[in-house]
Amino acid sequence: MVMPPATLKLMIVDDSNIIRRRIERSQQIDSLDFIGSAANGVEALELFETTDPDVVTMDLTMPEMDGVECVERLVARKPSIRILVISALADKATAVEAIARGANGFLCKPFTDRQLNDALAELLQDG
């Protein structure tokens, strides 16, 4: 019997529709299965409840609930979750705070397709 390759569920959180679609279309990691996107922290938490994603890309400045708080809540609910913060590098302190609350890495906007895929691959590596 052949085991199907382990797929990880990807959720994209960004208040910009363009960025969401960009990430969804550009990511080419075989093991990632896009399951939905959210425009802010509140929507992200709702989507998390119904889809239980394993991997999240997270914007920082969003209405309703910002990325830092959303990271903290997601990690509290699912410690094994992997989060890549994707944001503009206007404020390093906020980005550092997001990592301190449990995000695993940071990718600076704007990014190329290659940078996105490299960052996701690094994010999925063990250890």
Add this chain to the structure above:
Amino acid sequence: MIASEWLYVMDDRNGNSNSGLHRVGQVPGAEISAMKKLLNRLLAFRGPMLIGIALTGFAFAVLLPGFQLAGRLDDTTAALRLVSEQRRQADVVAAALGALRDRLDSFGYVDEPLNEVRNSMAELDSLERTLNAATDLGGRFAVSASRPIRSSPELAADLVTFQATWQRLRLGLVPVVAFQGVPYADSEASGVQLNEGGRLLVQESRKAIVVARRDGAQMSAALGQIAAALEAQSTQLSAFLRLLMLVAFGGTLAVGASLTYYALARRRQALLLAEARLQTEGILQTVKEGLFLLDSKGHIGAAHSASMRRLFKRDPVAGLSLQELLAPIVPDRTLRTALRFVEILWSERTKENLVRSINPLQEVEVSFETGSGGQETRWLEFDFHRVRNDGKLSNLLVSVNDVTPRVRLGRELAELREKAQSQVDTLLGVLQVNPEQLRSFLADADTAMRMINAMLREPAKEEASLRGKLEAIFRQMHGIKGEASALGLTTVQSRAHEFEDALKALREQSSVSGGDFLTLAVRLDDLFSHLESLGDLVERFAQPVQAAAAPGDTGRGLFIVGAPRAVVDPGRAASGLIDTLDQLLQRVAGDRGKSARLVTNGLEVVPEPYRRAVKDIAVQAIRNSVVHGIEIPELRRIGGKAAAGTLTVQFCDEGAAGYRLIIEDDGAGLSLRRIREAAVERGILCAEDAARLDSKQLLPLLFRAGFSTHAVADEDAGRGVGMSLVAEIVKDLNGRLGISSGEGRYTRLSVVLPSLQRVQSVAVA
């Protein structure tokens, strides 16, 4: 992880946990390093243990049996000596019995041989007891002759034989030795004769001789056998002992060799470590980068590069926390973020490669206090790498570079780029300007700059004269700015504006000294050189084209430097002035979302001596009108006016009465309320006075230096200088100035300049 390829950290077993960097240099490969690690471990822990076990085993396997063997050999030797000594007792007994018989025959003295027999019997009894003794009286350390016999069945059998023969012999001897007294009787009659006892003794001794001959020989043989067996045993034991000694020798050699090897290996490792330390030290002493290790508590390790002291201007660095290192040189916010960043590097959740870009110390501006109380600013670049030991995060390797030259160069490049851009802007601005206007602007600006320069040089010590100077410079500069703005020369305009800012800052100081003007000189120089480069630019573009230009060509564009000023034809001058004013009007109106048109009348009759004054007055008045008077189109529509405001500039020659310049707009008019408020705000009037004064008394305030109803100054209004400049010009020309306004309808500025004939006559008089 870069660090692990060339630098790894070992535990320091001497307890100094901070002397982390032990080995710097190329480690040939992971395998060799793993093997070395294993060997190190073995030597460090198992070596001494193995040697201890070997020594104990050696003691048990060799020394203890040797000790036992020696004891047995001792016993055997004792038994052998005893048996060999007593073997001759059979012969002694036989000889004594023979002597006894002889003495009896010759009536000799018999006590001596009898005693010999008795002695021998005692010896043999003692021998029998000794060899037969069942217990070891002295314990294992005492010599026991019976032990070898008890332990050997063969010897035990020989002992039984000995005992049997001895008992038989003994039985034969007992009657002999039982004799006491003298065996002879001495009588006169028969002389010396054996008495009864004597005869019995003779009989017993004869029997005993027979017994001794038979049993004595057997007993000797038995003792001989025992002796031979003991000798064989002794030889065997000696051979064993020799073998054991040989083994012991071998063992000692082996233990000695391994001890030596161990010591050598330790020494070699110590040498390697010492060498590695030296190399590390060498690298750390010479490397230009700041290199140090942070432990999990955030402290800097003892092994750091020497340049750390230079980079951070402090000593010692080791043992400091990162916070202590950075707190004096970076702002609080940066420090907090940096410490938080280091924290996330210790978390295994964080992907090292995915957080490099948010390193807050990637290029950080640091400032050090210099000895003289000043501040020195530099830029440092920090890089963090995780160091793992056996897969566990043990330290952070931090490298620090002074990137000040790079940052400065980058900034200079940016400045150059900006300068180049501004030149392009200037050029583009120049290309749009009417050549007449530009030429006259440059000439006017040059004059104004020279005046400012002269004012700056003019000595003045008193506060009042310094302040007067400040005001005069301000007006000159404001004039330049106004004209530059009218021509759309933004690069000049912005520089003049900056200069005004500096002047304003001085004006607001509680006291002004001559030294304060020094900074102005520097800024003035900047503006000077800018105007000069503008002139150069104009020259360069004008020269080649000028030759080709048709005389009298009034078109806009590149044909700039034309006839000398004196022969400017009044018509052309007027059209230049009208263009200037119209451009200014359109630009200022455009900037403020307003719309206006210019109507002029009579400007061609402005006499040459008044041309500059008329232009300066009109420029300031138009700016004021657009900023304060003309409303935005929506408001105008609500007020039932045309969307575009109208600005009229009229000049007429009134003969002997002089000349009249009227500048009027159809805007909102002057608001007495705003003027009152501004006057109170600026401390010119108290609230009661302001409320009491009427329009005739209030309006002259508008011509006061520093008075403006605008709270914030921009390039077109707000400094309160424009109208005071107008007043100044009119005063200089001995003219008169009036202002009137209808709220919501118009504002009219009216200037009367004296007739030139009168001016000349006054001058002649």
